[in-house]
Amino acid sequence: MEKVLIIGAGPAGYTAAIYAARANLNPLVIAGPLPGGQLMLTSDIENFPGFIDPIPGPELMEAMRQQSERAGARYNYSQVTEVDFSKPPFKIWTDGDETFESQTVIICTGASSRMLGLPGEKEMIGKGISTCAVCDGFFYKGKDVIVVGGGDSALEEASYLSKIVNTVTLVHRREKFRASKIMQDRVLSLPNVTPVWNAAVEKILLTPEGKLRGALLKQIGSGESIEKKCDGVFVAIGHIPGTEVFKKWLDLDEEGYIKVQNGFRTNIDGVFAAGDCVDRVYRQAVTAAGMGCMAALDCERYLSFMS
Numbered sequence: 106m107e108k109v110l111i112i113g114a115g116p117a118g119y120t121a122a123i124y125a126a127r128a129n130l131n132p133l134v135i136a137g138p139l140p141g142g143q144l145m146l147t148s149d150i151e152n153f154p155g156f157i158d159p160i161p162g163p164e165l166m167e168a169m170r171q172q173s174e175r176a177g178a179r180y181n182y183s184q185v186t187e188v189d190f191s192k193p194p195f196k197i198w199t200d201g202d203e204t205f206e207s208q209t210v211i212i213c214t215g216a217s218s219r220m221l222g223l224p225g226e227k228e229m230i231g232k233g234i235s236t237c238a239v240c241d242g243f244f245y246k247g248k249d250v251i252v253v254g255g256g257d258s259a260l261e262e263a264s265y266l267s268k269i270v271n272t273v274t275l276v277h278r279r280e281k282f283r284a285s286k287i288m289q290d291r292v293l294s295l296p297n298v299t300p301v302w303n304a305a306v307e308k309i310l311l312t313p314e315g316k317l318r319g320a321l322l323k324q325i326g327s328g329e330s331i332e333k334k335c336d337g338v339f340v341a342i343g344h345i346p347g348t349e350v351f352k353k354w355l356d357l358d359e360e361g362y363i364k365v366q367n368g369f370r371t372n373i374d375g376v377f378a379a380g381d382c383v384d385r386v387y388r389q390a391v392t393a394a395g396m397g398c399m400a401a402l403d404c405e406r407y408l409s410f411m412s
């Protein structure tokens with residue numbers, strides 16, 4: 106039986122692993138098949154303290170993983186499919202057909218991209234629709250693209266793409282961006298980025314061969330529809346917490362984020378949660394890492410009271 110089992114391997118999970126390992130708790134991290142979380146899709150991180158020069162997200166994640174392994178953390182790369190938190194030891198099943206038992210669990214499952222919900226959208230991911238400019242921008246070199254959203258992610262995507270593509274049309278459903286002022290100033294000064302305010306993507310337009318040829322934009326208010334030719338649509342409209350597998354056991358808020366109290370304790374004694382799966386406000390690598398640290402300290406204290 107494990108003392109500490111950590112589910113998820115982004116900044117929160119890796120930091121929880123570093124702290125739990127250094128507390129001699131020999132943590133096992135169920136990292137999933139694609140560990141590293143959202144930072145694996147981030148080019149340059151300029152705001153993680155301690156790095157004078159920008160650091161690529163995957164490089165930072167790999168450093169955290171190695172640091173945790175050096176401290177004694179162990180890794181399993183399968184996906185958690187079911188949990189039983191009815192009483193300790195908690196049971197965790199994975200798609201690797203393994204079952205784990207642990208005295209405590211720290212959930213650090215992060216969040217994933219929200220989609221527009223348009224017909225055919227899912228099928229077109231990787232074939233004209235993308236949620237990651239860093240991953241897919243290269244395929245649109247010299248072409249025209251749409252970015253949907255008005256937060257920091259959308260503006261970051263637009264800024265990144267502007268250096269590769271011909272034009273970026275930035276479609277936002279309101280007349281004001283949600284993104285930070287510095288990001289707004291940067292993006293609105295780019296000559297090949299054009300905002301379209303108060304608009305929503307109503308439909309993805311395809312050629313008879315099934316290739317993306319544009320999008321139908323609906324003006325909110327007037328209801329007028331505009332056909333916009335483009336080669337790609339980048340969706341950057343926020344995130345959904347990765348908490349589905351826990352909803353039977355844990356108190357979640359209306360958007361599915363895990364509710365924590367008294368530090369990073371969930372409603373079940375011995376189950377803790379940290380990072381983007383609990384945080385809809387800050388969502389930064391550094392805040393996720395900080396929460397991972399605090400959850401591991403809470404967990405260590407819990408175990409020392411139990412022994």
Ligand code: NAP
Nearest residue numbers: 254255256257258259261278279283341342343386387388
């Ligand atoms: P966000 O701040 O929640 O912004 C989501 C955007 O998408 C909003 O503009 C929202 O419109 C729009 N939106 C949501 N649902 C929509 C829908 N169904 N259709 C059309 N538009 C929709 O999410 P985010 O941009 O992913 O950022 C998340 C957090 O990470 C933020 O705290 C952000 O500051 C941070 N972040 C920081 C950096 C950085 O510092 N370098 C980079 C990326 C993200 P409304 O504005 O009308 O709600």
